[in-house]
Amino acid sequence: MATVRPPRDAETDPRVKAVFDDIRTTRGTDFINNFWRYLAFDPGLLEQVWTDVRDVMAKDSALDGKTKEMIYIAVSIANSCDYCIHSHTASARARGMTSAEYADLLRVVSTAARTNHLVNGMKVPVDPEFDADHAG
Amino acid sequence: MATVRPPRDAETDPRVKAVFDDIRTTRGTDFINNFWRYLAFDPGLLEQVWTDVRDVMAKDSALDGKTKEMIYIAVSIANSCDYCIHSHTASARARGMTSAEYADLLRVVSTAARTNHLVNGMKVPVDPEFDADHAG
Amino acid sequence: MATVRPPRDAETDPRVKAVFDDIRTTRGTDFINNFWRYLAFDPGLLEQVWTDVRDVMAKDSALDGKTKEMIYIAVSIANSCDYCIHSHTASARARGMTSAEYADLLRVVSTAARTNHLVNGMKVPVDPEFDADHAG
Amino acid sequence: MATVRPPRDAETDPRVKAVFDDIRTTRGTDFINNFWRYLAFDPGLLEQVWTDVRDVMAKDSALDGKTKEMIYIAVSIANSCDYCIHSHTASARARGMTSAEYADLLRVVSTAARTNHLVNGMKVPVDPEFDADHAG
Amino acid sequence: MATVRPPRDAETDPRVKAVFDDIRTTRGTDFINNFWRYLAFDPGLLEQVWTDVRDVMAKDSALDGKTKEMIYIAVSIANSCDYCIHSHTASARARGMTSAEYADLLRVVSTAARTNHLVNGMKVPVDPEFDADHAG
Amino acid sequence: MATVRPPRDAETDPRVKAVFDDIRTTRGTDFINNFWRYLAFDPGLLEQVWTDVRDVMAKDSALDGKTKEMIYIAVSIANSCDYCIHSHTASARARGMTSAEYADLLRVVSTAARTNHLVNGMKVPVDPEFDADHAG
Numbered sequence: 001m002a003t004v005r006p007p008r009d010a011e012t013d014p015r016v017k018a019v020f021d022d023i024r025t026t027r028g029t030d031f032i033n034n035f036w037r038y039l040a041f042d043p044g045l046l047e048q049v050w051t052d053v054r055d056v057m058a059k060d061s062a063l064d065g066k067t068k069e070m071i072y073i074a075v076s077i078a079n080s081c082d083y084c085i086h087s088h089t090a091s092a093r094a095r096g097m098t099s100a101e102y103a104d105l106l107r108v109v110s111t112a113a114r115t116n117h118l119v120n121g122m123k124v125p126v127d128p129e130f131d132a133d134h135a136g
Numbered sequence: 137m138a139t140v141r142p143p144r145d146a147e148t149d150p151r152v153k154a155v156f157d158d159i160r161t162t163r164g165t166d167f168i169n170n171f172w173r174y175l176a177f178d179p180g181l182l183e184q185v186w187t188d189v190r191d192v193m194a195k196d197s198a199l200d201g202k203t204k205e206m207i208y209i210a211v212s213i214a215n216s217c218d219y220c221i222h223s224h225t226a227s228a229r230a231r232g233m234t235s236a237e238y239a240d241l242l243r244v245v246s247t248a249a250r251t252n253h254l255v256n257g258m259k260v261p262v263d264p265e266f267d268a269d270h271a272g
Numbered sequence: 273m274a275t276v277r278p279p280r281d282a283e284t285d286p287r288v289k290a291v292f293d294d295i296r297t298t299r300g301t302d303f304i305n306n307f308w309r310y311l312a313f314d315p316g317l318l319e320q321v322w323t324d325v326r327d328v329m330a331k332d333s334a335l336d337g338k339t340k341e342m343i344y345i346a347v348s349i350a351n352s353c354d355y356c357i358h359s360h361t362a363s364a365r366a367r368g369m370t371s372a373e374y375a376d377l378l379r380v381v382s383t384a385a386r387t388n389h390l391v392n393g394m395k396v397p398v399d400p401e402f403d404a405d406h407a408g
Numbered sequence: 409m410a411t412v413r414p415p416r417d418a419e420t421d422p423r424v425k426a427v428f429d430d431i432r433t434t435r436g437t438d439f440i441n442n443f444w445r446y447l448a449f450d451p452g453l454l455e456q457v458w459t460d461v462r463d464v465m466a467k468d469s470a471l472d473g474k475t476k477e478m479i480y481i482a483v484s485i486a487n488s489c490d491y492c493i494h495s496h497t498a499s500a501r502a503r504g505m506t507s508a509e510y511a512d513l514l515r516v517v518s519t520a521a522r523t524n525h526l527v528n529g530m531k532v533p534v535d536p537e538f539d540a541d542h543a544g
Numbered sequence: 545m546a547t548v549r550p551p552r553d554a555e556t557d558p559r560v561k562a563v564f565d566d567i568r569t570t571r572g573t574d575f576i577n578n579f580w581r582y583l584a585f586d587p588g589l590l591e592q593v594w595t596d597v598r599d600v601m602a603k604d605s606a607l608d609g610k611t612k613e614m615i616y617i618a619v620s621i622a623n624s625c626d627y628c629i630h631s632h633t634a635s636a637r638a639r640g641m642t643s644a645e646y647a648d649l650l651r652v653v654s655t656a657a658r659t660n661h662l663v664n665g666m667k668v669p670v671d672p673e674f675d676a677d678h679a680g
Numbered sequence: 681m682a683t684v685r686p687p688r689d690a691e692t693d694p695r696v697k698a699v700f701d702d703i704r705t706t707r708g709t710d711f712i713n714n715f716w717r718y719l720a721f722d723p724g725l726l727e728q729v730w731t732d733v734r735d736v737m738a739k740d741s742a743l744d745g746k747t748k749e750m751i752y753i754a755v756s757i758a759n760s761c762d763y764c765i766h767s768h769t770a771s772a773r774a775r776g777m778t779s780a781e782y783a784d785l786l787r788v789v790s791t792a793a794r795t796n797h798l799v800n801g802m803k804v805p806v807d808p809e810f811d812a813d814h815a816g
Binding site for chain 1: 138198204260
């Protein structure tokens with residue numbers, strides 16, 4: 001049950017087809033997951049979001065792909081996005097995340113959440129030593 | 137301005153002194169940041185939290201220290217913990233995070249937040265392919 | 273599966289019946305959605321919440337009804353309230369939200385989330401120009 | 409106090425200058441607010457984010473500019489982004505939001521938050537009537 | 545720095561004066577804190593919110609006042625509302641919360657946050673034993 | 681559907697068995713809920729989390745058990761953790777929370793959320809009277 005209906009025969013729209021083809025090429029698989037199928041209800045939005053996600057997640061950059069997927073999972077947990085947690089945990093495993101690394105990820109995420117709430121409760125003042133200009 | 141007062145002469149309490157000494161040894165510095173100074177208002181809570189944070193963040197584990205700090209930052213941003221963002225961005229830099237890696241971290245965190253909100257808005261159903269048992 | 277059971281024959285309680293009747297009259301429909309049926313487990317709470325929601329959402333005010341429903345959806349997405357997202361997306365459509373407007377809503381919500389996380393990560397200082405007193 | 413330093417003489421970088429010029433032209437003002445000044449620490453990220461924000465917020469689309477700013481504020485409140493709340497409340501006023509409309513916005517945002525928490529607490533099941541396919 | 549200006553001579557408006565008088569009487573003090581002073585920018589909103597907060601927090605009900613203040617703090621921490629954390633921690637202390645109880649509150653809040661993130665990460669299925677109807 | 685598989689025959693691992701036995705003894709029941717069954721995928725994480733939850737929630741401390749469960753529920757609602765809401769609402773009832781107390785809890789949680797969003801929207805400055813040092 002969703003708030004939009006994924007278009008049937010979505011790829012009869014050339015803008016949707018171009019994005020789906022790029023997803024298949026970029027990922028090397030025929031599988032198009034539901035996020036893109038539903039987002040196709042608005043081809044312009046589909047293009048914008050896919051371009052951004054592809055450029056950030058699939059292109060070479062300072063961080064390797066597995067690390068980026070784990071950071072993605074961390075944000076998705078904190079924002080309670082069930083779908084995103086499932087899809088990016090699957091992506092992280094596909095990119096080599098081991099079970100031990102996943103347990104470590106959960107350990108860090110849950111410890112961070114614990115101290116986030118402690119610090120927010122006590123309203124601890126920020127040490128001047130943490131300023132970006134401190135050592136400058 | 138905080139909701140608790142950090143105890144003066146905190147290290148006259150042997151439990152506080154033991155934790156502060158362990159912080160100094162573990163980190164190789166005399167600097168004790170405000171989080172621990174304020175948390176010392178309850179020595180038992182200080183012990184529990186420090187033990188947990190040290191075991192998760194400072195000990196060798198499946199993920200390296202720099203990656204763990206970046207995951208910590210990601211969660212702290214999503215949970216809006218100002219102090220934690222400052223302290224762990226400083227820690228990540230101390231553990232080698234470059235400016236390019238930090239930009240990449242922000243890129244992933246903000247892209248994840250964008251798709252988290254899109255997916256949560258559309259209530260996209262989870263693909264069965266993402267089930268941990270799918271390939272099993 | 274819920275944490276409370278909606279009372280059977282809820283309208284035998286005159287306070288519940290009065291609220292349900294007012295919902296039907298205000299909305300011009302016999303349909304009472306689950307939120308009110310479950311909230312009826314405590315008639316006092318039902319009265320308080322219905323009165324507030326009716327006064328804010330159903331009465332004439334500075335903003336038109338469709339705009340108010342879209343703002344409601346935006347908050348519900350950010351707070352991850354699945355039920356609220358479904359019910360208020362349905363309400364917004366009933367009040368005239370088009371598919372193009374819905375796509376635009378998702379575009380704004382997800383872009384806001386992206387910059388929220390970027391700004392919270394960098395801890396950008398607020399420009400004095402934004403102060404309510406600035407032009408005063 | 410921020411986690412990055414805004415580059416001095418940022419506009420000696422031609423990519424930064426091009427974005428700043430486009431901000432000035434699009435908004436019809438010489439004022440560049442801190443968000444863009446700090447984001448300039450990574451010119452690529454600056455380009456991506458400005459392009460997205462400009463296309464979503466400054467271009468003609470299904471929703472008018474004032475409504476989009478109010479939706480932006482709603483998300484920023486729920487995500488606790490202080491800077492974003494300040495900057496977009498200023499933008500909404502500049503685009504014509506009256507004091508009465510602002511009070512109405514706060515009324516809707518806070519009522520939504522109240523019912524979000526009520527519904528999430530009771531875990532109310534979604535009515536099948538809200539399905540996008542229901543009337544289909 | 546705020547997004548609204550608190551009205552000067554607010555009590556020349558009889559609706560504001562009536563609310564401020566009721567706050568003074570209910571609390572037995574002349575002190576009116578900033579939340580109400582700023583909210584007075586819209587007398588109707590001030591009336592609605594004060595009536596609700598007074599009825600929930602200041603009237604006798606199933607839970608005692610100190611417990612209600614601690615629950616209020618817990619929500620405010622999770623929602624990152626700095627002002628609310630400060631004002632309700634002060635209220636809880638005024639209603640008898642001891643330092644040991646406050647430490648216990650922080651212990652529960654931060655442990656809950658930790659398991660919230662763990663469970664949300666693993667997407668653990670809900671046991672049927674937790675259904676409100678289970679024992680029914 | 682979860683992101684990890686609970687180990688079959690989990691108690692053949694002596695560390696898992698020791699934790700499960702301690703859960704049974706502490707709670708006086710043979711029932712082990714899914715959270716612990718899934719967490720057993722990493723015995724070290726299971727030990728850490730159970731020890732912490734047991735010490736905070738099951739041991740005598742400044743706050744009584746029922747109050748602690750209600751605070752836990754409040755945080756879990758604000759963090760949108762469905763499983764946690766279900767499990768701790770069941771625990772609170774088992775520890776004596778009445779239906780009237782539960783309604784009161786929901787009343788406080790939802791009123792707090794409402795004012796959290798109002799205050800965060802207006803960015804009300806904190807009164808100096810709320811400082812922990814004010815009366816000192």
